[in-house]
Amino acid sequence: MFEATARRAWDSEGLETIKELAQKRLKENGWDDIRPALSVTVRAWIMRASVEGNLREEPQAAVQYFKRALDLLEWGRTIWKDVPKDNRGAIFEDTFLTGVRGLYLKMFMNAHHTDPGLNSKFPLEHLKEEAEDLLKETDRISRNPTKEEVDPGFVSSFISYPAGIAHSMIGLYYVQMSRYSGDPMQKMFCFMKGARAYLEAANKYPEDDELHAWSLNCTLDLMRRSVGVKVGNFNRVADRLREAAPKMMKIWAFSALGQGGRDQKIQANLDNAQDIMKRVAEGKLTLDDPVPLG
Known part of the structure; x- marks a missing residue:
C-alpha cells in the first residue's frame, strides 16, 4: 500500500481510464514517473490474483x-x-509476459473446475488456444535469446516453467474432453494427445521438481488408457518416474499436491509398471506388445 501511494499507482480506476491517465502522465512527467506507477499497478493485480485464487x-x-x-x-x-x-x-519485456500468462493459464483451469462443462464461462477451447499461443512465444524467445546475461533460474522461471505449464494445460484439456465425449475412438484420441502433452511438460521441469514427476505420472495414467502403446515405451516413462520420485521427495515431500494423494498415485503406476515388466520377464508379454488397458 505504501509503495502504491508513493509511486501514485492506480487501484480502483477502470482499465481504459488507466491507459488514458498513463499517457497523460507520461507527457507531463516522463518515464521516471510513469514506469514505477505502471509496474506497481500490474504487480499489485498479480498479487491480488494470487490472494483471490489461492488463499x-x-x-x-x-x-x-x-x-x-x-x-x-x-x-x-x-x-x-x-x-x-x-x-x-x-x-513490458517478453519474459515477464510469459510468466504472467503461465500463472493465468493455471488459474483459468481452476476457474473452469468451478463451472465445468462444454458451456463453461471458462471454456476449455480458450484454455487450449492460450496454451498453444504461449508455447509459440516461449519457443520464439528460446530461439532468439537476449544479449543480456541471465542466470538459469531466470530461464526456468520465465521460459521453461511457462512452457511446462502450457503443455500440462493442453494435457488437462484432453483429459477433460475425454470425459465429455461419448465416442470411444475420440476418447482414445484424447488419451494419446494428453499423454504426449504431459510428457512434453515433464521435459520442461528440472528432475527434482515436483511437476516433473507429476507430469510423468499423468503421462503413465493416460498411456494405460490408450490403445496400442508399446510396453517398452510405457516402461521407459516409468523408469524416468522411478528415478525422479526420490529426488522430488527431498524438496516436495509435504507440498499441497503431496498431501492430496500424489505419492500413492505415483506408487500405483510404478507398481503397475513393475507387474508388466514381470510378465515380460516371464515371457507372457514382449516390449513390443501393447500395454494392457488399465
Whole structure:
C-alpha cells in the first residue's frame, strides 16, 4: 500500500481510464514517473490474483485480475514497442509476459473446475488456444535469446516453467474432453494427445521438481488408457518416474499436491509398471506388445 501511494499507482480506476491517465502522465512527467506507477499497478493485480485464487479460493475473481494485468501489458507493449526497456520498464519485456500468462493459464483451469462443462464461462477451447499461443512465444524467445546475461533460474522461471505449464494445460484439456465425449475412438484420441502433452511438460521441469514427476505420472495414467502403446515405451516413462520420485521427495515431500494423494498415485503406476515388466520377464508379454488397458 505504501509503495502504491508513493509511486501514485492506480487501484480502483477502470482499465481504459488507466491507459488514458498513463499517457497523460507520461507527457507531463516522463518515464521516471510513469514506469514505477505502471509496474506497481500490474504487480499489485498479480498479487491480488494470487490472494483471490489461492488463499480465498476464488479463481473466477483471480482470472479477472490476471486478465486486467495481461491487457495492460499487451497494450503497453504495443504503443511503446520502440521504447527501450530502461525507459518503459521490465514489465513490458517478453519474459515477464510469459510468466504472467503461465500463472493465468493455471488459474483459468481452476476457474473452469468451478463451472465445468462444454458451456463453461471458462471454456476449455480458450484454455487450449492460450496454451498453444504461449508455447509459440516461449519457443520464439528460446530461439532468439537476449544479449543480456541471465542466470538459469531466470530461464526456468520465465521460459521453461511457462512452457511446462502450457503443455500440462493442453494435457488437462484432453483429459477433460475425454470425459465429455461419448465416442470411444475420440476418447482414445484424447488419451494419446494428453499423454504426449504431459510428457512434453515433464521435459520442461528440472528432475527434482515436483511437476516433473507429476507430469510423468499423468503421462503413465493416460498411456494405460490408450490403445496400442508399446510396453517398452510405457516402461521407459516409468523408469524416468522411478528415478525422479526420490529426488522430488527431498524438496516436495509435504507440498499441497503431496498431501492430496500424489505419492500413492505415483506408487500405483510404478507398481503397475513393475507387474508388466514381470510378465515380460516371464515371457507372457514382449516390449513390443501393447500395454494392457488399465
